[in-house]
Amino acid sequence: MAVDQSDSASRRRGRILIADHEQGTTIPLTYLMEQSGYDVRTADSGEATLRIVATYKPDLILLEAMISNPDGFEICQTIRDNPDWAAIRILFVSAMTRDMDVAKGLASGADGYITKPFSNSEIMDHVRKLLEIADGSDE
Amino acid sequence: MDPTNKFWWFAGVSIFITLLIFAGIVLFFWQQLLPGQQATLIDIVKNHFIYLFIAAILFMAAIGFGLDAIFHSYILPLNRLPEEIELIHTVNSGHRIKREGSKVVNLVIDAINENADHYQQLENDVTTRVIEAKSDVEKEKNILAVIMSELPEGVLICNRDGHILFFNKQAKRFFTGKNDARLGDSPVPDDPPRAPLPFFGLGRSVFEIIDRHLVSHALDDIIEKLEKTTSGAASYFVTVSQGGRHLRTEMVPVLNHQRLFTGFILIFSDITSQLETDSQANLMLQSLSGGIRTPLAGVRAAVETMMEFPDMTLHDVQEFTRIIYHESLKIGKILGQHTRVPLDRPRSQWPLIETRADTMLEKLTVKAKHLLQLQFIAESYDEDLQLSTDSYSFTLAVLFLLQRLSDETAVRDFMCRVHKTNGLINFDLRWRGTAVRMDKVHAWEEKVLSLPDMGLPFTLGEVIRYHDAELWPYTEASHDWSGLRLILPALPPAGVELTRKPTIIPDSRPEFYDFDLFNQPGQNPSIDNRLLTDLTYTVFDTETTGLDPRGGDEIISIGAVRIVNNHLIADDRFEQLINPRRPLRWESIQIHGIEEEMLRDQPIIATVLPQFHQFAENTILVAHNAAFDMRMLQIKEAETGVRFINPVLDTMLLSSIVHPAQENHNLMTISQRLGINVSGRHTAMGDALATANMFLKLIPLLSKKGIHTLQEARTASEKTYFARLRY
Numbered sequence: 001m002a003v004d005q006s007d008s009a010s011r012r013r014g015r016i017l018i019a020d021h022e023q024g025t026t027i028p029l030t031y032l033m034e035q036s037g038y039d040v041r042t043a044d045s046g047e048a049t050l051r052i053v054a055t056y057k058p059d060l061i062l063l064e065a066m067i068s069n070p071d072g073f074e075i076c077q078t079i080r081d082n083p084d085w086a087a088i089r090i091l092f093v094s095a096m097t098r099d100m101d102v103a104k105g106l107a108s109g110a111d112g113y114i115t116k117p118f119s120n121s122e123i124m125d126h127v128r129k130l131l132e133i134a135d136g137s138d139e
Numbered sequence: 140m141d142p143t144n145k146f147w148w149f150a151g152v153s154i155f156i157t158l159l160i161f162a163g164i165v166l167f168f169w170q171q172l173l174p175g176q177q178a179t180l181i182d183i184v185k186n187h188f189i190y191l192f193i194a195a196i197l198f199m200a201a202i203g204f205g206l207d208a209i210f211h212s213y214i215l216p217l218n219r220l221p222e223e224i225e226l227i228h229t230v231n232s233g234h235r236i237k238r239e240g241s242k243v244v245n246l247v248i249d250a251i252n253e254n255a256d257h258y259q260q261l262e263n264d265v266t267t268r269v270i271e272a273k274s275d276v277e278k279e280k281n282i283l284a285v286i287m288s289e290l291p292e293g294v295l296i297c298n299r300d301g302h303i304l305f306f307n308k309q310a311k312r313f314f315t316g317k318n319d320a321r322l323g324d325s326p327v328p329d330d331p332p333r334a335p336l337p338f339f340g341l342g343r344s345v346f347e348i349i350d351r352h353l354v355s356h357a358l359d360d361i362i363e364k365l366e367k368t369t370s371g372a373a374s375y376f377v378t379v380s381q382g383g384r385h386l387r388t389e390m391v392p393v394l395n396h397q398r399l400f401t402g403f404i405l406i407f408s409d410i411t412s413q414l415e416t417d418s419q420a421n422l423m424l425q426s427l428s429g430g431i432r433t434p435l436a437g438v439r440a441a442v443e444t445m446m447e448f449p450d451m452t453l454h455d456v457q458e459f460t461r462i463i464y465h466e467s468l469k470i471g472k473i474l475g476q477h478t479r480v481p482l483d484r485p486r487s488q489w490p491l492i493e494t495r496a497d498t499m500l501e502k503l504t505v506k507a508k509h510l511l512q513l514q515f516i517a518e519s520y521d522e523d524l525q526l527s528t529d530s531y532s533f534t535l536a537v538l539f540l541l542q543r544l545s546d547e548t549a550v551r552d553f554m555c556r557v558h559k560t561n562g563l564i565n566f567d568l569r570w571r572g573t574a575v576r577m578d579k580v581h582a583w584e585e586k587v588l589s590l591p592d593m594g595l596p597f598t599l600g601e602v603i604r605y606h607d608a609e610l611w612p613y614t615e616a617s618h619d620w621s622g623l624r625l626i627l628p629a630l631p632p633a634g635v636e637l638t639r640k641p642t643i644i645p646d647s648r649p650e651f652y653d654f655d656l657f658n659q660p661g662q663n664p665s666i667d668n669r670l671l672t673d674l675t676y677t678v679f680d681t682e683t684t685g686l687d688p689r690g691g692d693e694i695i696s697i698g699a700v701r702i703v704n705n706h707l708i709a710d711d712r713f714e715q716l717i718n719p720r721r722p723l724r725w726e727s728i729q730i731h732g733i734e735e736e737m738l739r740d741q742p743i744i745a746t747v748l749p750q751f752h753q754f755a756e757n758t759i760l761v762a763h764n765a766a767f768d769m770r771m772l773q774i775k776e777a778e779t780g781v782r783f784i785n786p787v788l789d790t791m792l793l794s795s796i797v798h799p800a801q802e803n804h805n806l807m808t809i810s811q812r813l814g815i816n817v818s819g820r821h822t823a824m825g826d827a828l829a830t831a832n833m834f835l836k837l838i839p840l841l842s843k844k845g846i847h848t849l850q851e852a853r854t855a856s857e858k859t860y861f862a863r864l865r866y
Contacts (some may be wrong), residue, residue: 025433027458030583035444035803073577077613093434095436096429097432099561103609103626107611116433117440118439118440
């Protein structure tokens, strides 16, 4: 459960966008990511998410499917439709937990799907793995 | 021939012969006289002409009275006897011949009447014996009928042509929103004008209440199953009645002893309220689950983070503590909101039936080609994969998507893959070309499913939800292929439990059925050679503001009942008052008793006549003095745009064919003659009922005269005397 302190101290480079309309989720996640050495932004609507993606160019998006206007699935599809954003990793972190939702999320081009509530170590594992792949493909 | 005409013929011929004989005698006598005697006789005649003239007149009068007496005492009463005797031993054994005419004739009449008493007695005995013999069978039939009428489901039985042979009151309620109206119920005068509902009754077509394509889809399904299996060849679908009820429908075939398809039974359960509760419960469940997960995630993330970073700043600790507090409040609030919702209901009442994927794909290929002219190829699918669907709405949904996709992308060739992965079935529509946007798909989901020739009053989204499915578009990464994925759960469909009420058996027969109709040929244009007893009739009567249709008199009331297979269906009635938009005459109010204020809020003729036209569709119109009523309807053709091209029979003409010797053929006299009780005389419905009963009694009498078919009845009608009366 506990995250390896030496890893967080190593200050890996990486930009993360947390897209969730609930502050209860974004604040602890932001703290956790920042403590682990990542650069973090947050968005509380679908529209804001796409705007920040365009300017901030994150390496990873933690995306709540239930975010509205447009919803998480549509955001994911929009990003996947744009070749410039092919390197962006998308991880759903969502309260929509049916098999159907997970299948839909993965089919719309996401790299992973975590259901709420999640454990910090689970989410950190995913983030670390995804950003390693992203680094690998960049180089 | 009319009796009065007969008399004048008889009188004329008799007087002529008498005069001829008299003239002969005078001529002979004249020739015997000498010329002087002749001159004297001429003088006498000239001088006393007045006496001779009076004598001649008296003589003529004596002959006239004598003839009249003979005619009325012997000829007329004897002439009526055969008809009246026939009446006694065919339809009305209670009829007695009135004593009239001479003593001898009266003796004959007495003898006949006495005979009739015996005959009636015998007939009553036979009837009693028959009733006794039938009562056991009747009892069993009643039990069956009561059970049917008390079932919570609607039941409808149709012959192979889709004509209704039986229905119970639930079925009627589902489709018309009314409980069955008993004979003799008076209409509520301040009943507001009703929205037109489909007509529903014995002998009518089931296609008037259920979409033709839906029924034939289910029939195809059944026929296919019958070829493959020996049992369980039922088909299931959901239909929506005009009143907006969602009806889960089971169609079961009826086979004869040779296993040939002779008809089908439809069993309806009203799932409207369950669907509402279910979708409400599903929504609640989703929002409950989704609602709790998010704050729970917040609490957990905050706590874990605080544990991981024990040396976080006091400000951060306060921030996290605040989050934990607020998120836990949210959880409590959500739980409080949802504990009232019943969540233990079955998930869906939609009848999802397992169909083999290859069968489904085959059907889709054929339909896409015929209905949409699109190529649809089953590219690959798992062997023996079963899809749980409501096959009609699912087919419609896929075809609807193909049509939209084709309109959107201009693609005309589609591929389909159906595979099972991780307990879900991916139903992928694929094409070479650009993908569609998800917001487009969301917009389609709001649309009602309709295609040329096919349709359901559901939106695409509703059908997807009822299937527990999800739909989204995707682009295939490595190719220029795009797709639309429908994910279906791969679980067997949820079973449905039904609750039944206890059944109470009353004495009287509560419903109406006529299983002989199974053998009825479908209604077609060549009805002229069909027997009068096999046809379907609409017997009607109109009340009007006066007797002059050309002078602007208007219809103020129409009453009609149906006769199917020689039975009066008093329940399947049409009864409507009409606002004539002109004042009523005082004399006419005396006849029909309809006051102006009763008509003020009623619909006008242009609204009512199309409804009546629909009610009478494919039947033969019957009315008493039909020429008048038909004239009334024809005058309204231009205004209402409806033409009554139905064949017409007139009971007044038919009565004069059967009883040419009777002078009076008005409704009341004929009814008395045929032993029919008339109630509600001079209301359109009362007169229509009387006419219908009269018509039923006339059919066997016509048959005695060698008139069996519609064609023969019409030809005979044209020949009768009354046919010359024209309005």
